[in-house]
Amino acid sequence: MRLRYLLLAAACLAAPAHAQPDYAPAVEADYKASLGALFDYFHRNPELGFLETKTATRMAAELRKAGVTVTEGVGRTGVVGVMKNGDGPVVMIRADMDGLPVEEKSGLPNASKARQTNADGEEVPVMHACGHDVHITSLVGTAKRLAAMKDRWKGTVIFVAQPAEEPVSGAKAMLADGIYTRFPKPDYALAFHVSSGLATGKVSAAEGLQYSSADALDIIVHGVGAHGAAPHTGKDPVYIGSQIVVALQSITSREVMPLSPAVITVGSFHAGTRPNIISDRAKLQVTVRANDEATRAQLVKAVERVAKGVARTHGMPEDKLPEVRHVEGTPTTINDAALAGRLNAVMVQALGEDAVEPFVQESMGAEDFAYFVEKQYGIPGYYFAVGGTPQAAFDAEKAGGAPVPSHHSPLFKIDPEPSVTTGTVAMTAAVLDLLKPGTGVAAAGN
Structure with missing residues (x-):
């Protein structure tokens, strides 16, 4: 599979495979200037599915600052942003924003102390125990970069801050509220998930099954x-x-x-x-x-x-x-094979060969992103993993140290800076490839 990525990347390379994109330093500067503080806010203030009112308000404000036209309240608490830049394909980037009813015990200085009353009327602790704070922070980072590079792409980007992924209800709610009729229907749908089981700086995506039902x-x-x-x-x-x-x-x-x-x-x-x-x-x-x-x-x-x-x-x-x-x-989340092959090659270009790990399913996690790319919509999807744990933590575990906490654990923690910046560089690279001026919508095998 890695050989395929390399061959595809070599066919479209205009620079050495390991060359860092020229916008990567700007992404790192964005993190230090604002994205780091934004992540900290989201991590300290998680909210449960369909109760993400403060998160949605902050996301709307941040996207507007990046030059995005924003609609709030889509699918109850969802946020949809539209950035148009001439004629061309439409790419949707989706990030989920809800937390979990877990009491954080990570020991981090910004550990959540939030509590909310859930749908059953019970007051419960709330934690970003699955990394959705990374996803929405990176969505803002990607919007900033694309707004700054409009000379490099043509088309429309839809930014989606989706509620209620954990109860796998938010995507359906946004679809029922007309996300594909009220806004430009995407030609491609993209998303990523930070992974505690993957080293920082790395990405991985299947050319088929990405998540279970x-x-x-x-x-x-x-x-x-x-x-x-x-x-x-x-x-x-x-x-x-x-x-x-x-x-x-x-x-x-x-x-x-x-x-x-x-x-x-x-x-x-x-x-x-x-x-x-x-x-x-x-x-x-x-x-x-x-x-x-x-x-x-x-x-x-x-x-x-x-x-x-x-x-x-x-x-x-x-x-x-x-x-x-x-x-x-x-349902299962299935990456479109043609699109995944194309964008996996783009990841090799943007991040380097060593940063792109062949996808191996190691658990039966699930994602309601699957609803956005159901066959009835004819929209090819690409969902990839972004590493969230420093390699040193895996080395320490192998040497007999503390195990790396899994998602949904009260001990869950990721390294935010490389997670957000890698996710932002990777997503920006994918969008720039799909919206290159002069290229139409490629056939995909969804």
Whole structure:
């Protein structure tokens, strides 16, 4: 795969492969002048999905300062900016902006102390535990660079600050609110995600599957309440629910074809109020992951069958079987092969051969960016990873030191300056290539 990147890059190179773009120093200067402080603000003030009011207001203001025409309130709290520069293709750059209900324990001096009331009326801590603060900071940085280099591109750039990626709801909300009808419809859609599993200064993108699908399911397990000292007089939903948790793993180990990746994780299990009371209800929250739509459908269907089957074995009547509710979901994120091949070569040009890592799927993370590039829209997409952890941290872990924290961990942290600047240089390079004067929209294989 790397050889392909090199051959493609060599075909279009006008400068040595390792030459730094002439705008890279300006990106670094932007970080020191304003982007660093902007990242710090976002990191200290995260907000949950569809509650990103302050974040959206700040993003709108920053994009306007960069010369972008901005519309707020798209898809509830989303922000859409349009920068026109003559006739040419339309490129959309999307950055997600929501945080997670996690209490930050990174030990960083700018660690979040924010709290918000969530959709269930509960006050929870909030943290940028997935790096979305990097994404939106870089979006502003990219807008600044493109505004300063209008002599190098022709066309239109759409800047999207998307809400609610974590509950995989924001992209759908923006589409439902007419993002492709109220604003110029893109010919290409781009996005990146900072990765704690990739060294700073590096990028990586697949020429196909980039992210798995994800479906969130709630399982409501009914029981018959009783005294904890007399379990024989009731039906214990905690015990039934526990058996469901274990039985669900038989789906991935014994029903799905061994070469088809699949994950079923029960991330939340709540029931009861006192140790001596058998509750009449338990709630399980489940995430289901797959790499193709057939397996995805198989898993979701099997979860309901297994949950109800376990309840039946414990004598629950048909009117008290578990309820399985599909809360939210997103399909697989598939990079357009032709576009990814082209832009991976651009990454080699902009960052150097050693900075472009062949993509290897190491987990079953998911992204609702997939909705923006569904086949019905005919928009080829390119989603890439940007390294967020210094190589020294990986070396220390290998030598027996502390492990590098994963995304969604309260210990999660990335190195902001190289993450933001690499993401900004890479995204700017991609847009400049797609909007080179005199080039139309290339055919892509979405």
